[in-house]
Amino acid sequence: MTETLVASLVAIPLLGALLVVASGLVSERGPPVVAAAVLAVQTALAGWVGSRAIVDGSLSNEVGGFVAPYGIELVVDGLSAVVVALVAAVSLAVLAYAVRDDPGGTAFYTEYLLLVTGLSGMCVTADVFNLYVFLEISGLATYALVASAGTGRSAVAALKYLLFGTVAASLYLLGVGYALVATGTLNMAHLAVELARVGYDSPLVLASFGFIVVGLATKTALFPLHTWQPDAYDDSPDSVSALIAALVSTVAAYALLRILYTVYTPAFFEAVPVARDALVAFACVSIVVGSVLAVAQSEVKRMLAYSSVSQYGLVVVGLAIGTRAAVFGAIVHLVGHAIMKGGLFVAAGTIDDLTGATTVDEYAGLADRFPVVGGASAVLMLAMVGVPPAVGFAGKWYIALGAVRAGTWPVAVVVFASTLLTLAYFAILVERMFVAPASASVQATTDGGTDAEGDRPSRPAPALVALIVGAAVVALVLGVAVTDLQTALEPTLDTLLS
Numbered sequence: 001m002t003e004t005l006v007a008s009l010v011a012i013p014l015l016g017a018l019l020v021v022a023s024g025l026v027s028e029r030g031p032p033v034v035a036a037a038v039l040a041v042q043t044a045l046a047g048w049v050g051s052r053a054i055v056d057g058s059l060s061n062e063v064g065g066f067v068a069p070y071g072i073e074l075v076v077d078g079l080s081a082v083v084v085a086l087v088a089a090v091s092l093a094v095l096a097y098a099v100r101d102d103p104g105g106t107a108f109y110t111e112y113l114l115l116v117t118g119l120s121g122m123c124v125t126a127d128v129f130n131l132y133v134f135l136e137i138s139g140l141a142t143y144a145l146v147a148s149a150g151t152g153r154s155a156v157a158a159l160k161y162l163l164f165g166t167v168a169a170s171l172y173l174l175g176v177g178y179a180l181v182a183t184g185t186l187n188m189a190h191l192a193v194e195l196a197r198v199g200y201d202s203p204l205v206l207a208s209f210g211f212i213v214v215g216l217a218t219k220t221a222l223f224p225l226h227t228w229q230p231d232a233y234d235d236s237p238d239s240v241s242a243l244i245a246a247l248v249s250t251v252a253a254y255a256l257l258r259i260l261y262t263v264y265t266p267a268f269f270e271a272v273p274v275a276r277d278a279l280v281a282f283a284c285v286s287i288v289v290g291s292v293l294a295v296a297q298s299e300v301k302r303m304l305a306y307s308s309v310s311q312y313g314l315v316v317v318g319l320a321i322g323t324r325a326a327v328f329g330a331i332v333h334l335v336g337h338a339i340m341k342g343g344l345f346v347a348a349g350t351i352d353d354l355t356g357a358t359t360v361d362e363y364a365g366l367a368d369r370f371p372v373v374g375g376a377s378a379v380l381m382l383a384m385v386g387v388p389p390a391v392g393f394a395g396k397w398y399i400a401l402g403a404v405r406a407g408t409w410p411v412a413v414v415v416f417a418s419t420l421l422t423l424a425y426f427a428i429l430v431e432r433m434f435v436a437p438a439s440a441s442v443q444a445t446t447d448g449g450t451d452a453e454g455d456r457p458s459r460p461a462p463a464l465v466a467l468i469v470g471a472a473v474v475a476l477v478l479g480v481a482v483t484d485l486q487t488a489l490e491p492t493l494d495t496l497l498s
Contacts, residue, residue, distance in 0.1 A: 005049050006061040006074045009084055010121045010134075012042050017113040024106030031109040032099045038113060039092040042120070046088040050081030054488050060126070069187035073126040078492035079331065082485075083254045084123040086335055090246050090342055091116045093470070096463045097346055098239035108148050115141035115243070119251045128176045128212075128263065129186045131255060132169065135219070139165040142248055146236040157231035164228035168218035175211030178204050179263075188262045195264065200271040209268070209275060212259055219252035222316060223286040226309045233305040238349025241301060245308060246342030253315050253334055257327075261496040266322055279320035284414045286313030291421035298359050300348050303425055304341065307384070310418055311337045317411055318399040324497055326402025328486060333395025336478055340384050340392060343471025347377040350464045360428055365438025372465055374433045379472040381426040383479070386419050391478035 016038030023030030053059050058077040076084065091112070098112065118138025125131050143165065147158035180186060182204035183194035195205055218225040229249070233241050269276040290310030297303035311333065318330030350373060351357050351366060367374030383390030386397075396415055403411035478485070 003059050003061050005045060006059050006076050006124060007063060008045060009042070009049065009076075009124055010074070010117060012045065013038060013113045013116040013120060016042075017110045017117065020109045020113060021106060024109075028105070031106045032095075035109040035113055036092070036095055036099075039088065039095055039116065042116065043085070043088040043092050046081075046085040046120075049076055050085045053081040054078050057491065069185045069190035072130050073187060074124045075126040076124055077495070078489045079254075079257075079496070080123045082331075082335060082489070083251065084120055086338055087116060087119045087123060087247055087251065090338060091119075091243065093467055094239060094243045094246070094342065094346070097242060097349070097467060098237075100239075100461055100464065108145070111141045111144045111148070112243075114138075115145065115248075117141075119247055122251050122255050126188045126262075127186050128179065128188060128191065128259070132173050132176060135169055135172065135252075135255070138248065138251070139169060139219075142232075142244055145240045145244070146232050148240065149235065149237045151235070153231075153235040154237075157228075157235040161228045161232045164218060164225070168215045168225075170215070171211045171218070172215030175208045175213075175215060178208035178211065182208065188258070191263045192265050196267060200264075200268045206272070206275075209264060209272075213256065213279065216252055216256040216259065217282070217316070220249050220256060220312050220316065221309055222282060222313060223289045223309055226286070226290070229308065230302050230305040233308075233345070234299065234301045238345070238352060242342050242345035242349060245304065245345045246338045249308065249312055250334055250338045253312055256316065257319050257330065257334075260319055261327075266497060269322055276320055276322065280317055280408065280411060283313045283317035283320055284411060286310065287317065287414055287418045288313075288421075291418050291425075295421060295425045297425070298361070300358060300360060300363065300429070301345070303360070303429075304344055304348065307422065307425070308337070308341060310422070311341070311384070314396065314399060314415065314418065317414070318402060321399075321402050321406050321408060321411065322497075323402040323406045324493060325398045325405060327497065328489065328493060329395050329398025329400075329402055331489065332391060332398060332478075332482055332485065336383070336391030336395050336475060339471055339474050339478065340380050343380045343468050343475070344377065344384070346464060346471070347373060347380070347468045350460050350468065354458075354460060360432055363429060363432040364436035365433070367433040368438060370460060373460055373468055376465075376468045376472040378430050378433065380468075380475060381430060383472070383475040385423045385426055389479040390475050391482065392475070394479050394482040 020031045020034050023034045053076040058075055061074045063072040115138055118134045118141060121134030122131055125134060143158045143162045146161055147154050179191060182198050182202060183191055185191055185194055198205055221229040233245055287310050290306050290313060294303050294306035297306060315330045315334050318326040357363055383392040386393040400412045400415045
């Protein structure tokens with residue numbers, strides 16, 4: 001029975017998007033209500049299916065009854081269970097912000113649910129071409145959501161994202177084509193067997209690996225393939241920034257993990273060690289350069305965007321090292337980063353709505369006037385730095401531990417250096433919020449005044465405060481519960497690393 005529900009993880013948000021369109025024809029209030037109901041069901045379903053997969057083992061469903069490798073297979077194991085539940089829960093939480101952000105009608109909520117459809121499909125598919133289909137669905141929905149701000153800057157950001165996303169998806173598809181020519185199959189598990197039979201040193205296999213990794217690295221926003229990301233995060237509506245910062249590159253990084261360890265397997269890296277070395281170097285450059293670029297930013301949302309370039313570099317370097325500790329650390333940091341960065345973007349948008357503050361200097365004195373928002377934001381920033389017991393510390397600890405155990409000491413040094421750089425740019429923000437005197441705009445707003453346009457609220461909405469505080473609490477709880485997560489993922493890690 002539970003196996004049949006695996007396909008529903010994709011079908012429910014897809015059908016929900018159609019229901020949103022239908023409800024929009026009846027009432028303007030229909031789309032957000034329908035979207036919220038659909039995402040509530042999706043979250044409950046993801047939790048149930050995920051818990052069954054962790055307790056009972058992997059769940060599989062052959063779509064239409066066509067058996068793999070010829071049919072399309074959907075699989076939920078411990079890892080995909082965690083990520084698909086993350087997608088559902090975060091999208092439901094951010095929807096509360098999106099409703100207040102007033103995105104503008106039926107089209108927005110339809111695109112929102114289509115994005116959830118694509119991301120959920122990427123989490124559960126066991127077919128590399130089907131992964132491409134879901135990658136394109138999520139990409140097209142994201143381009144539209146970025147442009148939904150309706151400004152020239154958002155249109156340019158969406159166009160830039162579209163160009164990069166199209167190239168990335170095309171490279172991925174080209175890699176899939178090479179793999180198909182080499183093996184004659186698209187099913188991930190079957191591909192792993194056939195690639196080993198063909199030989200990892202085959203030009204077709206090497207070409208497929210290169211194109212797929214570069215395509216997904218672009219979607220993940222690793223340096224120097226990251227240039228679409230700062231504009232997409234900065235120029236889209238605040239609620240969209242929070243959603244895509246938390247989920248889009250997260251699921252792309254998950255897809256990279258799945259391809260590396262389910263399709264190519266650790267045996268590929270043993271046979272082609274230069275591939276591992278190149279991926280480690282690629283990720284380390286992204287870690288350092290992303291952090292340096294974040295330090296140089298004066299706008300908060302762009303700082304957070306460049307921070308993501310560095311943090312995803314940490315995830316990928318953990319995957320590339322390939323030891324059990326490093327891979328587990330990459331998973332922990334992937335999930336933790338989604339929570340922490342999503343909460344920080346909600347906080348940045350809330351502060352912008354309240355005061356118009358968008359730069360580091362304009363954050364002066366915010367904690368005095370908005371102590372709950374400021375305090376929760378500081379917790380999220382320190383968690384991102386890696387202060388224990390937060391999840392940011394746990395992820396970095398396991399990645400560094402894995403690097404040491406693998407004998408790659410330079411990677412451990414890079415992880416430590418990135419932590420210092422992360423502290424540098426977040427310490428500036430914390431200092432401005434808690435030590436510097438309040439700026440005029442903050443003082444006027446929080447004393448009951450308004451901005452020049454007279455339309456800014458005097459206090460944050462309770463729902464948004466709950467989102468920010470909730471993200472901070474989850475970041476702390478995940479750090480404490482990391483050993484429980486390790487136990488839950490033990491069977492999946494055994495399968496991936498065998």
